Amino acid sequence: MSRSRAGHGTQPLKKRSHESSANRCEDTFPPTRKMAAPLLEKLSESLGSPEPAVRLLLSILIGYPFALVYRWFLFYQPAPVIHLFHIFSGLALAAFNFGPQLYHSVICVFVQFLMLRLMGRTVTAVLSSFTFQMVYLLLGYYYTATEEYDIKWTMPHCVLTLKLIGLSFDFYDGGKEAPQLSEEQKKSALTSVPSLLEVFGFSYFYGGFLVGPQFTLRSYQSLVARELTDCPGKPPSSVIPAMKRFALGFLCLVIYAIFSPSYPDSYYLTDEYEAQPFWYRCVFILLWGKVILYKYVSCWVIAEGVCILSGLGYNGVVDGKHQWDACANMKVWLFETTPLFGGTIASFNINTNAWAARHVFKRLKFLGNKTTSHVATLFFLTIWHGLHSGYILCFTMEFLIITVERQAQALVRDSPMLTKMVNSHLYPIIYVVQQFIHWLFMGYPLVPFCLFTYDKWLKVYSSVYFCGHLFFLVAYLVMPFLRKALVPKKERSEKKQH
Template sequence: MIAALDKALQGTADQLGMDVDPLKLMVTLFASYPLCGLMKRLPDDRPVLKKLFCLSVSAFYLLGVFDLGEGVRTLLVCSMGAYAAAKYVRSPWMPWAVFVVSMLHLMANHLYHAWYVNPDGKMDITGAHMVLVMKTTAFAWNVADGRRPERELSALQRDRALRALPPVLDYLTYVFFFPSLLIGPSFDFAEFARWLDLSMFDEPARTRGGKPRRRIPRSGRVATLKAAEGVLYVALWVALTPTFSAEAVLGDGFMTHNVVYRIFFLWPLNIVYRLKYYGAWSLAEGACILSGLGYNGRDDKGRARWDRVRNIDPVRFETGQNTFTLLEKWNMNTNKWLKSYVYLRVTPAGRKPGFRSTMATFCASAFWHGIHPGYYLTFVTGAFMQTCGKYSRRYIRPFFLTPDLSGPGPYKRYFDFVSWVAVQLGIAYTVQPFVILGFYDSMRLWARVWFYGHVVLFSMMIVFSTGVRKTIEGRLRERSKTASKLDQIKYEAEQSRMRAGHSPALGIPDTDLDELREGVEEDMRELRKDIETLRARSRRTQSKIASA
């Protein structure tokens, strides 16, 4: 650690009345902006300079600012172990082995720092290790996909597959990319490689006065706005935390209010929890935008898009009316990693993901986050919440659409409002243990609000596991005899495109488009079978009437 820098930061932290580690994190986030601006201006024809610059800045952050020498060793063991496995192990089980070993290594790191090294929760290497595990496991799958025939891969897998192992310097620069080193966002190696060799940018090199200009489009204004957005969220979090905090709901004063107040208090409390993440992720994303990595092509009007590594959409999250939107717009790159490298990978070939895939994904997410019981309470409850959300979209929402499912019905706006309130209260209840962490305090808080989340979730699970579901399906078929699941999927896709602008259909990675087409084809086959069955019954009925 640089002694003078540490002394200056400690003095500033003491004056502000805060711990020094959050201040150090903010300093590295802000320092990444001028450093990214400098890195972007290194000669395009000498990428080795960018690699060495990137690694040097990461070393400065880890060693000079945070004094995490032992942590650097941990990151090197994890990253180089995955690289060696990808290089020397040709088995199709290689990515599974990398995933399991990386997760176990991460869990051991969580345990080691929580129990022995850092029981007070100060800044340690576990945050950077979590980001690294996303990168190394994705890298292992990308290498494995590169060894498979293209016909066996989805569109996203083909795009991210690595047909040749990259040089070790490129790989280290990828895993130690300083703008996303400590808190993310994560991304795949193929995206990083296209940024490094400039193939990501769809415009030729320009010249000014006979001298070549960089190919990376200007992003200073967009990055500055993103940084300002992050500062605003952090300021709001600092201002509101004294009023809305976990200590407030666990204190005796909270029980002086009635249960309705206690339930609805969790809503703004949950918003304040999120402000910290909104701020940190926005600042990290802004640095990635300034480096050029956030570039995501151009829109229909020719304007550059900078949402490649976007990690959060606060407006869409706070106005989300279903669990799908909430999960999609929160920690987006981690969710993409879980979806692409857990959810879809644990699903057997030729089958659709189900509840077991969902539960495995949520458990993997909890395991990835750490050892605290609160993580597991939140993610297991979240799995049930997502399943109940599917029930709502499949069996309740269609009653508020037009009979042919092609548009909203007259009462759709009321359904949307009730859904918004329900899902926001549901997520506010579900995530409390994630912040509280301890099992006893988490259960104590849930008891203070009468376990309303679990009561609703388990009631829905029971109802839709009985004959009620078949009754509802019959009512839906009778209400819309010509409609099929395809109509609803088309409607959902169109509405999603209208809301999200240029986001992928349904707001999910491209790999899901292939699954969507397969699902549509399967639904069409089922529909044809149903039609043939109805026709056969009609012919039998007519023959009976004629014979009578």
Template sequence: MPMLDDFFSKLSTSVGGVSTDHLKMIFTLLASYPLALIYKRLPHNPNLKHLFSITVAIIILFEIFDLSSAFYVMLGGSLISYAIMSFVKGVWGPRLVFLYALGHLSINHIYRQLDRTTYDKYDSTGPQMVLVIKLTSFAFNIFDGRKPIKELTPYQRSKAITSMPSILEYLGYIFFFGGFMVGPAFEFMDYRQFTNMKLFRVDKNFIESDRTEKTKKDLHLKPLKLVDFHFNKKSDIGTDESARYYVPNGFIPAMSKLCFGIFFILCIVTFGNNYPMDWTLSEEFKNISFFNKLLYIQIASFCARLKYYIVWLLAEGACILSGLGFNGYDERGDAKWDRVSNIDIIAYETADNIKSLLDTWNINTNKWLRNYVYLRVTPPGKKPNFFSTIATFGTSAIWHGFYPGYYLTFVSGAFVQSIHRLLRRDIRPIFLTPKYSSLKPLYNFFGWLFTQTMINYIVIPFNILTLRNSLYVWKLLYFCGHVAIILINVAFWLGFNKVIVNIIDEGLKNKKGQVKKWKVERKEFDGEGKVAINETGIPLEVENGSIVLKKEE
């Protein structure tokens, strides 16, 4: 029996029957903060750091969660993937790792589903989902390290692994104490440069700059001193060098994440549990008005997100405290701590369009899907196509599991994204014209209202999981989200875009009734900053994924 089972059982009873596994997870995440303080004070020996993480992982899995099977699954899967990349040199190396890792995870997902394991119980699928991201990205990074540099994108060059790591370093990455249970997942090169201190390397300009005196005050180990360090092995940028490194103090940003995590725990304890998504299946929910149903869904979806906010914030804070969250310096010379951020809560909750919302949710998983699925299935020199999108969607769905609710959410979400592009492309330019620009705040508000209402409606099946119950709740809401999607498409099919043309023409007129001249450049819009023109004939310019009118100079 795990050594703390009695303690967590008594604690569960005293706090109103909260799942013991949930309590264990919170305990583990909170314990990672003092562990991070110990970790960063270890002697500078990468092997010692690897052993520390592996030891902590064994204690957590064996003595806290009673998940020895999860450890063996992770260890076995990691060693098999390591062997594949050691002996299979070509493109089939990462492909085999991908198929093996995702296939093994799928088997465990299916077993969990058939066993009807509730989400109050934490099993091996949790850490294995993080493991899949690490193993597959590692495999492609090894593959990239064997290719000519000129064939790699800038991102691929920065993450390419040019030398196979030792087993100890590799397992230290897999079992890093700050992220092996619930994430964040991160790249192997980030871990290597973190443990060998290259992540904190500073150049002569930095050392001699004025900001050094400011940042020296934050040094947690050796106040007022930069540390000399010699990299014994050939560096990944191709030179042997001695360097100096400086580890900024991440205590304040780490404590910020910790405090917000605790705040959301209190939110769940005080009111979050009063709005379960399962209540939508009750007779009471069935008998309330449509407006109250829709309002309840908004609150319940927010409360369902709180558990993600908690684990992601707490895990990120521990990574920041250990130093892994360090991500260089901004233009003012201040340290950035967003290397392993998985959620931008404010950006998510205030997003006024679907793209912005999705870009701030489960960030590291989205990076993985983009860099190791979406772009990898696209032929070199070609643009991502429909197959790229389908492959990415399919991988994401399988990675989550096989409950029908996941697929209802993902498929519906794809249609919502399509509607978002349509509306933003054709409607937004109206409020960028001189005449209607004063109404832009109103447009932004309704964009936020539509986005948040729609996403909370779409994720109902993601929380309910079963096909029958998901469709039942949507039926109680008259499938309002799907009806809105259909109506918008029908409106544009019937020629609503012609009305938009007239409105934009009116908005471009000056006081004399003359239409102002606007530059027209017919280039295909690919979302990466090129000038575009839509069906209305109004020239548009892409700025950070948004389209604006471009005035003729």
């Protein structure tokens, strides 16, 4: 269940407290950041949220005025002017949130540009880009890590890392013949060398710099060329679609703000939680998991609205209707209603999952084994999120859950008795039971993902007797026997032949 959630890493050799880190950086913040500090401090106190979180939310919201400035004043301007606007607006957001630490992103973007120019369309360039960007990100995790969730420069940098690695792949694909490319690659392949302004504008575009979504340089070039609009030659009629996504994102934010104080991560580590009955501890994981995800849902949906307002979200015409979902990172209705773990993954952090599928999973086709490619992709997403043991456990659990669910789906599909049952009047009851299991064990892998270190997640999992691991491990071991008992021999032999 890939999530665009960076800002984590392993514990450094010396633990760094938030307070000391803030003191070290205080004198180096720009004047505007210092002037805004008292106002932000009062705002964060009134909202009951940490100041970095308030800065991040304001920065996402500022994308809407930026998009309006682009529509009203810059839409017809030459490409260099638009690039400069995107560069300076993105740098301003970086400075507002992270002060002088914005230099990390500047270095990586500039190095990536040099690689494109000097190494050309070569495998060496792709490997060099992948290695440099990932090593830089992982070192950032290592040297800035604490045991808590911190909003720091590594958070947008993980988004940028995927952008820049993807850029190297797309540039490499641009040197291939058309028959060698998939339809997906043809849409993103770069046929010419991008300019320095293009690369920086693409990297710092205010609609995707902080929390995503992922998009290609080709899409960005189409935006600057005024091609992403439903009104040829004019700004897109995207205000209403953008406001709809903003309203939905704001609703999710309100839900999170109301319920999150009742479900803090820290409660897991208290004696009170451990003293609760087993059923209560499990239900707490279920409700906590639902609430905690609204933090990501709200940010992504609000950011998507910015992309739609600017035009980047335009996705052509389907069945006579203009589509604005090119930058959709969430399918909220599917996310809320699906009883399947696979459905949750398909609805959550869509662009990051699509990036991993396009640039990792599908490019490992030469291995000749989907399971190996799947494991390699999950391993990449694990280290991309950070170096804590919790990430490894989360994605390992995800792999086990998805494997069992696919086996269960195949069992229901191939068994006449089970197929008849799910198509009968019993389905509402089956749906409720399935949804309870889904929500419970959706929160279960999130425990190590959010608590990071083994001493914390081990304490929580021990308190619920590793019920999720046992449930899916037993299901995995029992599934072949159920298949033998419930699927006719003829069906089984046909499946083996296929």
